[in-house]
Amino acid sequence: MTQRIVELLAPAGNLEKLKVTVSYGCDAVYLGGEKFGLRSAADNFINSELAEGVKFAHDRSVKVYVVLNSFLYDRDLKELPEFLIFLEKVRVDAVIISDLGVLKTVKELTNIPIHLSTQASCLNVEAGKLWKKMGVKRLILGREVSIAEASKIKKATGLEIELFIHGSLCMAYSGNCVISNYTMGRDSNRGGCAHNCRFEYSLDFKDKKENSFFMSSKDLMGIAQVPEFFSHGIDSVKVEGRMKTHLYVGTITKAYKRAISHYEKNASLSPAMIAELEGELRKVSHRDYTEGNLTKRADEYSIFDKREHLDVDYMFVGQVVETKMGEHILMEVRNPFFQNDQLELLPFSEKEKTFKAFPLENILGEVVEKAHPGMLVKLPYVEGVENLNLIRGRSL
Amino acid sequence: MKISTYLNKLSDLALYKKYPISDVILGAKELSRTGELTLHDLNSWPNKCWDAGIRPILEWDVLMSENSFNKCAEFLKHVHLNHFFAVRVQDPGAINYILENYTELKIQLVLETGNHNFKSIETWVQLLGKRLERVILSIELPKATLKDYLQKLNAMGVRSEILGLGKVLLFYTPRNLLSPLWSGKEEKIEALATGEDTPHRNFPVMENFHGTFMYNTKDQFLLDHLEELSEMGLSFLRLDLRFDGYLEVLPKIGGLFKHFDSELVQRIKKLYPRKISKGFYKANKTDVLFKKLKNKNIGKGQGLYLGDVIDVRKKKLMGIRFNSTNMELHPGDYLEIRTPEGKVKNIQVKELLDSALSPMEKAISGNIFFMAHVGGVSVRSRIFKEDRI
Ligand code: SF4
Numbered sequence: 001m002t003q004r005i006v007e008l009l010a011p012a013g014n015l016e017k018l019k020v021t022v023s024y025g026c027d028a029v030y031l032g033g034e035k036f037g038l039r040s041a042a043d044n045f046i047n048s049e050l051a052e053g054v055k056f057a058h059d060r061s062v063k064v065y066v067v068l069n070s071f072l073y074d075r076d077l078k079e080l081p082e083f084l085i086f087l088e089k090v091r092v093d094a095v096i097i098s099d100l101g102v103l104k105t106v107k108e109l110t111n112i113p114i115h116l117s118t119q120a121s122c123l124n125v126e127a128g129k130l131w132k133k134m135g136v137k138r139l140i141l142g143r144e145v146s147i148a149e150a151s152k153i154k155k156a157t158g159l160e161i162e163l164f165i166h167g168s169l170c171m172a173y174s175g176n177c178v179i180s181n182y183t184m185g186r187d188s189n190r191g192g193c194a195h196n197c198r199f200e201y202s203l204d205f206k207d208k209k210e211n212s213f214f215m216s217s218k219d220l221m222g223i224a225q226v227p228e229f230f231s232h233g234i235d236s237v238k239v240e241g242r243m244k245t246h247l248y249v250g251t252i253t254k255a256y257k258r259a260i261s262h263y264e265k266n267a268s269l270s271p272a273m274i275a276e277l278e279g280e281l282r283k284v285s286h287r288d289y290t291e292g293n294l295t296k297r298a299d300e301y302s303i304f305d306k307r308e309h310l311d312v313d314y315m316f317v318g319q320v321v322e323t324k325m326g327e328h329i330l331m332e333v334r335n336p337f338f339q340n341d342q343l344e345l346l347p348f349s350e351k352e353k354t355f356k357a358f359p360l361e362n363i364l365g366e367v368v369e370k371a372h373p374g375m376l377v378k379l380p381y382v383e384g385v386e387n388l389n390l391i392r393g394r395s396l
Numbered sequence: 397m398k399i400s401t402y403l404n405k406l407s408d409l410a411l412y413k414k415y416p417i418s419d420v421i422l423g424a425k426e427l428s429r430t431g432e433l434t435l436h437d438l439n440s441w442p443n444k445c446w447d448a449g450i451r452p453i454l455e456w457d458v459l460m461s462e463n464s465f466n467k468c469a470e471f472l473k474h475v476h477l478n479h480f481f482a483v484r485v486q487d488p489g490a491i492n493y494i495l496e497n498y499t500e501l502k503i504q505l506v507l508e509t510g511n512h513n514f515k516s517i518e519t520w521v522q523l524l525g526k527r528l529e530r531v532i533l534s535i536e537l538p539k540a541t542l543k544d545y546l547q548k549l550n551a552m553g554v555r556s557e558i559l560g561l562g563k564v565l566l567f568y569t570p571r572n573l574l575s576p577l578w579s580g581k582e583e584k585i586e587a588l589a590t591g592e593d594t595p596h597r598n599f600p601v602m603e604n605f606h607g608t609f610m611y612n613t614k615d616q617f618l619l620d621h622l623e624e625l626s627e628m629g630l631s632f633l634r635l636d637l638r639f640d641g642y643l644e645v646l647p648k649i650g651g652l653f654k655h656f657d658s659e660l661v662q663r664i665k666k667l668y669p670r671k672i673s674k675g676f677y678k679a680n681k682t683d684v685l686f687k688k689l690k691n692k693n694i695g696k697g698q699g700l701y702l703g704d705v706i707d708v709r710k711k712k713l714m715g716i717r718f719n720s721t722n723m724e725l726h727p728g729d730y731l732e733i734r735t736p737e738g739k740v741k742n743i744q745v746k747e748l749l750d751s752a753l754s755p756m757e758k759a760i761s762g763n764i765f766f767m768a769h770v771g772g773v774s775v776r777s778r779i780f781k782e783d784r785i
Binding site: 055056073074076098099100103104105120122124125127128130131133134146149152172176178179183189192197199200201202203205206293297298300302305321322324362364365375376378 | 459460461462463464465487488489490491492493495496509510511512513514515516517518519520523536541564566567568569570571572573574575576577578585586587588589590591592593594596598599601610612675676681682683684700701706707708709712713715717719720721722751753762764766774775776
């Protein structure tokens, strides 16, 4: 049985990560240029990289959406037209906006389809109707909206609907947190969020005191809800994480692609498969997972009342940049590991393959005991390896 | 310039009447973030406001996912809306609902989050047309910008309002963040929160029916600038008088509106129970700091972006990943290399090698190629191909 398709939309923090996520099977990517997006610390794309990214994605039938979701000042708006004309020229598939001034400028100058950013906190049918009047094609709903509510918004507006399915959650209604602005002098709605919600706070309730990370949210994981995304007609599911590593992006894309493709073909997702994929999603750096608001209102168990930690069982050791059939793999090292370590290759769609890092040589053919980030190493050839595959290892 | 404020006790009307308070905001638990009035209050107080010569405004400022929206819309059916001068909304859903279903009701549009460019404000104004009674602007707009916007709004015949005194909302979530730490059954839970490693202490936090709210440690206080704001053309200054001792402060504020006196402002400051600040009124530099987070050095180069340095064997070789799809590189071509530290090296390519270190005639997209290491160039340097031969 063939189901209608749910688009898997993945983050591309830079050109390399775009290639990773496209190779691991996403249907669309979202990325930011040098300005106008909300991730000031992300690598982001200079124009020539952006053009390269669009070409790479389009050659593989993957769509590219560009974020322009910062709350812009007047002076920024003056700089926007040049960038918009460039985006139309390189044929991006949509822009993601949250500000009416940006929306108006896009409409005045281009025919690029407009997606409303989650930053605009579109939460209900009536809001959807208003944004439809404004000419948006897709609503990226607030993370407070359930799948069932999203479905109602879709039916009532006829617009495309996108929901977050995985990743970090902003605890506040998007666009409605200015803690960084007032405490750090950094505008969270212009890319300067200092993540104050992740701090530990001492809470004084008058008659008792309590220390708590009470504002920190667990991370969203919606793999078990994939069938519901289908049955409710959601058009696109989005993975958060333009700042995350290649391994994160690759692993998450692969897991969700498997779930979506499997459901598309079979109209079911067995508990065993969900458990297996959840196991994969737990191998990348994450806070404890929650279903957020996907099926019911996020409750007290959605609070991650702990200090941030990045302990993970697996780490990203590198990416394959060249293969010589039957001879060797050339890998760009991202985290240190030793000769003889057990490594795992992540093929684009097949099961992971374990192999031993022996022999381990640098590009000059010299044997090295330890591989360091910022070097290329030759590893033994692994059957089925492809360029851009990721390799992970057990954390030290 | 007139005053708008909140009405929580009917008995306050008599006092408000004496001062230039022209509008009172009425918030019910069901529709307003912090309102505590009942349906009965909403339906009986407005006429009393009109009798006192004060215009009643209904506050519907909660943000609502679909299910909550439907509950609010149902509640609204029981409110005698024709008794109100206007309704105050922020959620675009509420805006659209009022526009389409209550065609006589004027709208006061809350643009306090974002809307930091005039084009955005102007577009909202055009969308609401004659239904718009006023816009409530962000207190993050610095004076110079505010002045410019007020001039433009006045030219368009649109009234304006900003918060002049009161708590500054920093954070709003629908999740219940305090109740998991609190065993009581109260509908409203309050605490003071102090974050680690921060000089800012005692952020007021409040959880109620709508979620959890955090406020700044200092309240907005613009009473020193009354004359200036009035000259700039601001129509309404909102004073949030929901603090202990407001009965003593209000007459003094009333006096200020009649005749500005900076000594009186100082006395008000002394009486005011919380710490105060002008916020971003003087200047807003909140986008200056984070620009430093970006590595500007690595941005654009001369010529076309080719790829990145991914391996360096000092004084021997460097490995480059060829990212560009639209070009080739040959021995003899010129490159500009920009290092993460901002150094720029211009070189001519002598020899290109593959991963077996054998010479290559050319390098193309997707290739990893090697060439002689250029002193000072490190991993993550970017390579641009220059347009010269
Ligand atoms: S501090 Fe937390 S809640 Fe506030 S904008 Fe940043 S991530 Fe969101």
